Amino acid sequence: MDRHIAPVELKKAYRLVNHGPTVLVSARHDGVDNVMAAAWACGLDFMPPKLTVVLDKSAKTREFVERSGMFVIQVPTAAQIRLTHAVGSHSLAERPTKLSDAGVTLFDIEGQDLPFVAGCSAWLACRLIPEPHNQQAYDLFIGEVVAAWSDTRVFRDGHWHFESADPELRSLHYIAGGSFYAIGESLQIDPAAE
């Protein structure tokens, strides 16, 4: 594991996705790994941390999530904009070399039988909470975050540090048609003064 990667305590894991980044979803089934992009991922609860993610019926990753009951939500960086767009544009079903074509490198984390995408800024290992009606009617999946990690160059001590980190580590926020925004300026108010 990269020396910059460290665990994030579960009660602060929601902060990894609270600012609404586009994420990568990865899953493993029967020895095969896959990765897709998802703009529609969102916090759902603080503790235990839960999140939602929308997975289209055409996505092979969705099938792996349904079969294995586990997945990873990870936060890609500005440096990974092409990788993110590529894994969001092709399906493993029609392109077996999808991951290598997109330049995806996977790595392991001890104790987790899941594929983690190298180069991201945060990783949340999730257990699927099966909700068949949501999955069928809305493509909506609910996961409980069981463990989380971050790249400490940009998230440490429970806080993002986008403003002082390399701009290449900023999160991506997808709009449409190849158009993204990076996260921007830090704006802080004093809650006690409000």
Next chain:
Amino acid sequence: MDRHIAPVELKKAYRLVNHGPTVLVSARHDGVDNVMAAAWACGLDFMPPKLTVVLDKSAKTREFVERSGMFVIQVPTAAQIRLTHAVGSHSLAERPTKLSDAGVTLFDIEGQDLPFVAGCSAWLACRLIPEPHNQQAYDLFIGEVVAAWSDTRVFRDGHWHFESADPELRSLHYIAGGSFYAIGESLQIDPAAE
């Protein structure tokens, strides 16, 4: 209605929240209006556009949504950071003057019996799709977007223009404890070249 506000065609309405901004949720019941902040709002479908939003059981706005079956999701701006934090920190139940204390000005849009927050960059009028299990078990609400509008100084022709608009019009992305990020730099890739 402000001269900068114009309708957004429904098939492009998902783009108003696709980048994961913190939003304001407003609703009206029995002649009373309320507004709250929500970091957990997310796209769910393109057409008809749907979205999810998490509304805590302690929120008065939630009660108004459940009773009226309608709500507005709006995208506040960097200029509204204090307003956003304030309506997210207090409940109408314990502070009847919450909206005026937070500096909220509401306006009407013809044909909509809903309270719209002035000064935002986008507004999505939503009809609740009742899902009692999600609402009770997860505080998770699903809405179908029935109409949408934007401030054309920052969203027009189906696209955000944060990079050329006044920085005060940038969207807010909440983390925790009074800490927000504004949306940042535009990053564009050519989908045809990928």
